[in-house]
Amino acid sequence: MRFGRDRPRGATSRRRLGSTLGVNDIAIDLGTANTLVYVGGEGIVVAEPSVVAMDTESGEVHAVGAEAERMIGRTPATISAVRPLRHGVIADFEVTEQMLRYFIARVLDRRWAHPRLIVCAPSGVTEVEQRAVEHAALAAGARRVQLIEEPIAAAIGAGVPIEEPVGRMIVDIGGGTSEVAVISLGGIVLSRSLRVGGYEMDEALGHYMRGAHQLVIGSRTAEAIKLAIGSAHPLAEEMTFAVRGRHIISGLPSEVQLHSEEVREALRAPLREILLAITETLEQTPPELASDIARHGILLAGGGTLLRGLAKLVEEETAIATNVIETALTCVAVGSGLALEHYDRLAGSATAKRARASRSTTTT
Numbered sequence: 001m002r003f004g005r006d007r008p009r010g011a012t013s014r015r016r017l018g019s020t021l022g023v024n025d026i027a028i029d030l031g032t033a034n035t036l037v038y039v040g041g042e043g044i045v046v047a048e049p050s051v052v053a054m055d056t057e058s059g060e061v062h063a064v065g066a067e068a069e070r071m072i073g074r075t076p077a078t079i080s081a082v083r084p085l086r087h088g089v090i091a092d093f094e095v096t097e098q099m100l101r102y103f104i105a106r107v108l109d110r111r112w113a114h115p116r117l118i119v120c121a122p123s124g125v126t127e128v129e130q131r132a133v134e135h136a137a138l139a140a141g142a143r144r145v146q147l148i149e150e151p152i153a154a155a156i157g158a159g160v161p162i163e164e165p166v167g168r169m170i171v172d173i174g175g176g177t178s179e180v181a182v183i184s185l186g187g188i189v190l191s192r193s194l195r196v197g198g199y200e201m202d203e204a205l206g207h208y209m210r211g212a213h214q215l216v217i218g219s220r221t222a223e224a225i226k227l228a229i230g231s232a233h234p235l236a237e238e239m240t241f242a243v244r245g246r247h248i249i250s251g252l253p254s255e256v257q258l259h260s261e262e263v264r265e266a267l268r269a270p271l272r273e274i275l276l277a278i279t280e281t282l283e284q285t286p287p288e289l290a291s292d293i294a295r296h297g298i299l300l301a302g303g304g305t306l307l308r309g310l311a312k313l314v315e316e317e318t319a320i321a322t323n324v325i326e327t328a329l330t331c332v333a334v335g336s337g338l339a340l341e342h343y344d345r346l347a348g349s350a351t352a353k354r355a356r357a358s359r360s361t362t363t364t
């Protein structure tokens, strides 16, 4: 199987190519932090935070995506802004369905209602969780739904020739999950999925601020600190960041200058868990595949791998060259989108995928 490049095509070519090539079908990277929608023949058309703001009494949706995200921690009592996914799986079925409906409706042009859908799910999801994703997508208007595993999609999106009999390691660190997978011949040979991702890093940072600076900060502030000065490995030039929050004792707004060394210290525990999953997976990898990985290096995908110095840390721990995929935030959606062209083949391999899923380990 060969995958073409992610080249946006115009409406004319959409008509010419017809629906057999997956044109007009939709691929969705339904992530804990971000949802990306790829339309066959066009490319990524939606990339928004996975947040829904709704009325707590009537259930009416007020906003979805970026607009809803701005409301987190700032809503009146009757509105709540929620992330319907936790650790890569659906935590609130109804809200997820509403969100999918909104995103699908946004890209659907009435002429081709009820598209076929590929939804990307973490490789560690259980069958019940898989069914929840499928049902939410069908309820949101899809005609058929196929799931694709996140590491496979990431590899396809990164242009890795996944069909070769060559072992490769992909590590995807998202908002709520990290996945370590060894792939070969288009499938997952072994994988480990843990419920630690970017949000756990933010939480660890919040915890640190309370303990070391008696400052209570919200989740968005914690993430902002991580993006501004967070790192996994010593920086050539360490940085500082002014953090505003509420002082635990006085209860008043307060500001502290936070050093990047402190942030690194605060992120140490979640990073350790991810590193352990990588080294343990390497230890369990059959020797031929392990030597392929040593030769080709480890590939990092997902927003969490954009943390400064992360590739360097992984490289130091494993002694294997490690690189962050250039399109770390979008490769899963692009890979799922490119897989639309092979929809029926993917459908045929669904059983094999389920069998594989039962072989993979999930650590909580």
Ligand SMILES: Nc1ncnc2c1ncn2[C@@H]1O[C@H](COP(=O)(O)OP(=O)(O)OP(=O)(O)O)[C@@H](O)[C@H]1O
Residues within 6 Å of the ligand: 030, 031, 032, 033, 034, 035, 087, 088, 089, 173, 174, 175, 176, 177, 178, 197, 198, 199, 223, 226, 227, 230, 301, 302, 303, 304, 305, 306, 307, 308, 328, 329
């Ligand atoms: N430059 C950066 N440095 C550190 N972390 C980052 C950076 N950019 C994004 N992130 C983090 O990446 C995470 C989101 O990544 P991504 O969009 O890949 O997750 P997701 O696919 O929605 O989640 P999952 O795959 O777990 O369901 C967030 O926690 C965000 O804080």
Ligand SMILES: [Mg+2]
Residues within 6 Å of the ligand: 031, 032, 150, 174, 175, 302, 332
């Ligand atoms: Mg993801």
